[in-house]
Amino acid sequence: MFFLYFLSEVMMKSQVALFYVLIIMNEGSAQSLKPRRSVFFSDVNLKLFKExxxxxxxxxxxxxxxxxxxxxxxxxxxxxxxxxxxxxxxxxxxxxxxxxxxxxxxxxxxxxxxxxxxxxxxxxxxxxxxxxxxxxxxxxxxxxxxxxxxxxxxxSFQNGRGKVPFDPNENFASMVNGNTLYTAGSINFLGTVKSFQRHGRNTLRTEPIWSWLNGPNMISMKFAEISKHSNNNEDDNVFLFLTEIKIEAQRSNLRLSRVARVCKSDLGGLRILQKKWTSFLKARLDCPFGDEGSASLVQDVFFLQDENNVTDSIFYATFTLSTEPSSTCSQSAVCAYKLSDIQQVFRGNFMTFTDSGSWVRYTGTVFSPYPGSCINDEMRTSGVRTSRDLPDSTLLFVKNHPLMEQVVTPITGKPLLVRSTAQFSKIVVDKVTSLDGEQHNVMFISNNSGWLQKAVWSGDDGGRIIEDLQLFQDPQPIRFLQLSRRGQLYSATRTAVAQLSVRDCSRYTSCADCLIARDPYCGWDHLKGLCAAVAGASNFSMIQNLIDGDAIMCPSSHSVSMQITDIHLTADVAQFLPCFPDANLPISWSFSGKILEPGPRHILLSQGLVLTPSFTDEGIYTCETVEVVKGREHKKAVIQYQVKIGRQGGRYFSTHLFTYSLIIVSFGALGVIHMYKHWTQKSPNHVRCGQCGSDPCTNRAIASRGLERAKSTVENRFVVK
Known part of the structure; x- marks a missing residue:
């Protein structure tokens, strides 16, 4: 019996120590932008369709x-x-x-x-x-x-060649305006010829030359009703987002992100560019992040239209890094672009291809009307009512100069947010009106592991991820995101569809949590005593503070004293006190009312405290989360321990026994490291690295899986009341 008890204790302590090792692995990795709270599949209130x-x-x-x-x-x-x-x-x-x-x-x-x-x-x-x-x-x-x-x-059925790809796995883009279909993808069986087309009575397509499209990967297509708010009745625009092999440098396989634009009423040329776009222009789309030698590749685009002025509309785009062979980093980001900024680029300087085989700025005479311009009142006055009225010289220039010199840069000059733990895939953005009447753009960003990030950006405190939600239990890419006006978000993988209410505020269980989270959808209903959606609510019953999340607005209540957990530790033996907050927040420890500083006997970690106690270390240890919003510090107690110290031997854990557990842990840690190396080589979504600019890759995913497994052991077996 003693042997079985001995073995049980060894295994229990080994799991605890392994948990300690996993935490140290996680602590040693650099931090990327963290969600305030991560919600696992079992705790997400959603509906799932699967057959x-x-x-x-x-x-x-x-x-x-x-x-x-x-x-x-x-x-x-x-x-x-x-x-x-x-x-x-x-x-x-x-x-x-x-x-x-x-x-x-x-x-x-x-x-x-x-x-x-x-x-x-x-x-x-x-x-x-x-x-x-x-x-x-x-x-x-x-x-x-x-x-x-x-x-x-x-x-009845029609030929769909050029409308959808032959290959079911090929990326392509499409949209319908009225009854007119626009597509961008391959038009042959082998998938080697790709085109950006308009179908119907006035069929148009791109010129089949490498300077127009060079090995393109079509991503997304958006329509902008420019004429609605234009002072000179300029024609509407169709934007195509894609990646392609860089044409600016010879013998380069580097892919770049592009945005191309054509005009809705384009009819092609009369002699030159017959049945081809006369308004096709393209420019590099930049989202600067990552280390040197990498290019950001656009993955998806959402167009948030401004109802008052379409040129103030914003394109939100997800990006991942295309790295050089020597690079070992994988990151994702969200960048935003103003429509008027893109228009300005297409009114700028052209690039031209020289005899030496390079692209340089065009410095010659620019024809009138400006090449690639959409028809407007000024052009109509001069006799150019359609693209077929354009001079041959202008059309020939457009044919040979599709590339603009200037790069389209994001509105902030940098990404709204960057993450390094999973590859972003799709994005949708919702415009939310808060209680004070202000509007906030809430981004929902999916990744290739079945998770969804709910994020906001403001000029005051930059990008922040409110929540990280696991929509699908098995790690798999989220391929589709659609948002309804009813406040429902629909997402899909290859095998399942999920439905989520974006206005679900039930995960905020207290007034302070509800306000500090600064979720634009949510406010504290002091009449009902719960966190609820602010849509349609009155200021009389609701409170919300999106500026600094000041919880002083919360109604006063008599706080219930926290239950203190009694534990018995062995003197001079390193042992772990776990602290698992319900949010991804830093923690602090206090001992008998005083802040605990790191030292030889106290190792402070993000998931607990490693304590090597002496007999003077008996007392109450308190773990608190610490959240700083606009310079204001918010603290919340998570757990309290009443620590009592005993001598070695007896019912306490002996030094020799703990030594045996450390031997087991050493082998366990080596196994974890081996598994981690194997996992990073296999998974395309998480790779090891050193520094990636200011936001390096992390091993959080592998460590968190071990932490979750060990967490239950620590909670259920380590603490002895």
Whole structure:
């Protein structure tokens, strides 16, 4: 019996010590921008749709007018209720025949690739949905109709080549304006020829030369109604965001981010650039972060339109780093760009290709009208009513000079926020009105591990992540994000769809927590005694402070004294006192009412205290979170220990026994390090590094998994009351 007790204690202490080692590993890593609170899957209030045969999810469409979420997947389109996505309302199958699949396989494609993946769905003016699928590498389009509560598919089909890619895994971009479809992607079976096109009566496409598009990866397309607020009735714009191989340097494989622009009413040229864009211009899109030798690559773009002046609208974009082979860093960032700044770049200097094979600033004569300009009143007065009225000299210049000299820079000159623990994927932004009538832009940023960051940015204190929410239990890329006017966020991976209310304030359990978090959606309802959404609420019942989160506004209450945990420690033996706050905040320790400073007997860590006690160290130890907002310090007690010191032997843990546990821990730590090295080599989302500019990569993910496993052991077994 003594041996079993001995072994049990050794294993228990080993787990505690291993927990200590994992914390030190985590402490030693540099910090990136941390969320205030991380909420794991089991604690997130969301709805999840998932079926056994549901996979290959490849498109998502919100139809608020009929209250449905359309989900395009492998061989089917299903509809879910916008109010509750667990309610499936219809399913329309659109599969390939055995003959089509056999022909596809003959062409060298796999069984999976030869299915029909619904890659595109857009609502047309008449309410029908244009839907296109890869159809066994034979892109095909048709329409979905919603009548009397039923979703049906038309019997007629159209060639979808150039509208969606042949390859179900290829990135592409598309949008519909009215009934006009714009697409950017490959137009051939091999995926080697890519084009930015407008379909319909006046079909246009990019000139098939490398200076226009050089190995592009299409990301996103946005429409800006410039004419609505233009003083000279300038034509509306269509923006394409992409990455491509750098053309400014010879023999370079470096990819850069670009933004390209065309004019909505472009009709092509009369003789030169027939059925080609006459307004296609592109510029480098810069989001400066990371170490030298890396380029930031745009991953997704959200266009937040300004209702009063469209030129004040903002493009929010996620970026990841493209690193040189020598670099070992992986980071992500969000940058924001003002529409008027992009317009200014397209009115600037052109680059020209020289005989020496390099691109330099064009210093020759610039033709009138200004090449690439969208039609406006001034041009109409001069006789240029459409692009077909443009002189051949202007069109020839546009054909040979698609690249602008100036770089599009973010509105702050730097990213709104940077993280190094997961790769950002999609982004949506919601404009929220707080109780004081001010508007705040709340960003929802997904990553490749199934998590969602809820963040805000202000000029006073920069970017901050309010919450980090785990939407999917298994780590997997979030491929789609859609936000409804009802305050519901819909996200999807390849196998599941999640629904989340962005106005959920239930995770803030006290008035102080509700206000200090400075969540624009939430305020403290002092009549109901809970944190609730401020939308539609009155200032009479609600309080909110987004400036400094001052909790002094909270109603006074009689605080309940915290229960003190009695523990018995052994003199001169290093032992761990855990402290797990419910938020990702720094902690401080006090001993008998005085702040505890680091020393030989006190090692202060972010998850607890390593104490090597003497008999003078008996007393009360208090762990508190410390949060500083606008210079004001907020403290909250997490746990208190009444420490009693005993001699070695007896019922206390002996030095020899602890030595054995340290031997086991040494092997355990080596195993953790080995696992960490293996994991960093395997995972594309987390890589080891030294310094990446001012925000290095971290090993937080591997350490946090160990911390979570060890945490329960520490909480359940280490503390002896």
């Amino acid at each position: 056994p045969d549901f996979n290959g999810l490849s498109s998502l469409l919100v139809r608020e007018d009929i209250g449905l979420l359309f989900v395009g997947a492998r061989g089917k389109v299903i509809t879910l209720s916008l109010d509750d996505i667990t309610v499936k309302t219809s399913e329309v199958n659109w599969t390939v025949t055995s003959k089509e699949k056999a022909l596809c396989k003959v062409k060298g494609k796999s069984i999976e690739e030869c299915d029909n993946y619904i890659r595109m769905m857009h609502t047309l003016d008449d309410g029908r949905i244009l839907v296109c699928g890869t159809k066994a590498f034979n892109p095909t389009c048709t329409h979905l109709m919603f009548e009397e509560g039923n979703v049906t598919m038309e019997d």
